[in-house]
Amino acid sequence: xxxxxxxxxxxxxxxxxxxxxxxxxxxxxxxxxxxxxxxxxxxxxxxxxxxxxxxxxxxxxxxxxxxxxxxxxxxxxxxxxxxxxxxxxxxxx
Amino acid sequence: xxxxxxxxxxxxxxxxxxxxxxxxxxxxxxxxxxxxxxxxxxxxxxxxxxxxxxxxxxxxxxxxxxxxxxxxxxxxxxxxxxxxxxxxxxxxxxxxxxxxxxxxxxxxxxxxxxxxxxxxxxxxxxxxxxxxxxxxxxxxxxxxxxxxxxxxxxxxxxxxxxxxxxxxxxxxxxxxxxxxxxxxxxxxxxxxxxxxxxxxxxxxxxxxxxxxxxxxxxxxxxxxxxxxxxxxxxxxxxxxxxxxxxxxxxxxxxxxxxxxxxx
Numbered sequence: 644x645x646x647x648x649x650x651x652x653x654x655x656x657x658x659x660x661x662x663x664x665x666x667x668x669x670x671x672x673x674x675x676x677x678x679x680x681x682x683x684x685x686x687x688x689x690x691x692x693x694x695x696x697x698x699x700x701x702x703x704x705x706x707x708x709x710x711x712x713x714x715x716x717x718x719x720x721x722x723x724x725x726x727x728x729x730x731x732x733x734x735x736x
Numbered sequence: 737x738x739x740x741x742x743x744x745x746x747x748x749x750x751x752x753x754x755x756x757x758x759x760x761x762x763x764x765x766x767x768x769x770x771x772x773x774x775x776x777x778x779x780x781x782x783x784x785x786x787x788x789x790x791x792x793x794x795x796x797x798x799x800x801x802x803x804x805x806x807x808x809x810x811x812x813x814x815x816x817x818x819x820x821x822x823x824x825x826x827x828x829x830x831x832x833x834x835x836x837x838x839x840x841x842x843x844x845x846x847x848x849x850x851x852x853x854x855x856x857x858x859x860x861x862x863x864x865x866x867x868x869x870x871x872x873x874x875x876x877x878x879x880x881x882x883x884x885x886x887x888x889x890x891x892x893x894x895x896x897x898x899x900x901x902x903x904x905x906x907x908x909x910x911x912x913x914x915x916x917x918x919x920x921x922x923x924x925x926x927x928x929x930x931x932x933x934x935x936x937x938x939x940x941x942x943x944x945x946x947x948x949x950x951x952x953x954x955x956x957x958x959x960x961x962x963x964x965x966x967x968x969x970x971x972x973x974x975x976x977x978x979x980x981x982x983x984x985x986x987x988x989x990x991x992x993x994x995x996x997x998x999x
Contacts, residue, residue: 649874651870651873651874651933652873652874653800688877696799719797720797720798723797723798723997726993726996726997727794727798727800727997730794730993730996730997731800731802731803731930732930732931733942733943733944733945733989733993734806734944734945734947734948734986734989735867735927735928735930735931735945735948735949736802736803736806736866736867736869736870736930
């Protein structure tokens with residue numbers, strides 16, 4: 644990516660899912676916010692959307708704490724991400 | 737109730753002008769022409785609806801909004817071809833010269849024209865939304881904003897049509913075509929920008945975007961019919977044939993990517 648180039652929506656989603664996957668599919672919301680390079684408001688928005696689409700899930704962890712983990716759909720999305728971007732480019736979308 | 741009474745009731749409902757319009761429409765084309773048109777419309781509708789079905793499968797997996805507009809565009813293109821197919825079928829029936837079929841044509845003529853126009857409008861708005869989406873996806877995040885975005889694109893398409901008619905009336909055919917050419921170039925630049933956006937410099941291996949460009953090109957070329965005085969029918973057939981090619985290219989690409997993404 645060029646320096647200072649804004650990430651597209653799909654790239655942000657890919658980055659969030661990659662961070663979760665790379666942390667063995669269990670990461671606290673605070674850590675995920677830090678690694679995803681988003682403002683708190685944007686983070687809430689994106690995670691809400693990803694949960695709604697069934698790509699990630701928020702699970703209880705050791706009592707009151709919670710962690711984000713990747714669902715099977717989220718893992719598949721990440722696997723097919725590059726192909727999907729190529730598909731969009733092939734059609735000029 | 738006998739047939740004569742039923743026709744009498746129809747006569748009371750429809751004005752004579754309306755029936756005349758239907759009989760003129762039926763008389764102005766020959767049966768071979770109608771059969772040919774029926775096949776073409778049916779083929780175009782089938783291809784467009786097949787594209788819609790394949791893209792729907794990919795959309796249900798990736799849920800990318802730009803793709804939602806793309807899939808809806810082909811659903812409306814499917815309808816936009818099914819309605820004229822029905823109209824052509826009604827014209828074929830009216831050719832049998834039975835009074836009842838002429839009344840049937842009078843009933844369906846205007847609604848089908850209206851529905852075809854509406855379907856084409858929605859198809860165009862959805863297709864345009866799908867190629868603009870990448871530019872606005874960072875801003876259009878809520879459901880309300882998505883609705884506003886769609887309505888803005890629709891307004892844009894309607895204003896474009898109004899400006900075209902205004903230029904046509906005030907400045908004549910050639911300037912109106914110049915205006916359409918300008919809009920066409922803007923659309924091509926938008927598609928080019930989509931293909932070049934994002935990370936990396938991966939080259940495009942399969943140019944399926946040509947199908948999309950062909951659809952916009954045909955929409956632009958359609959405007960030339962106002963300055964072509966002869967061979968209207970030939971131009972119409974050529975445009976239909978090229979539309980079929982565009983749909984076939986897109987369907988081939990969508991099927992290939994559907995196999996890769998969902999297989």
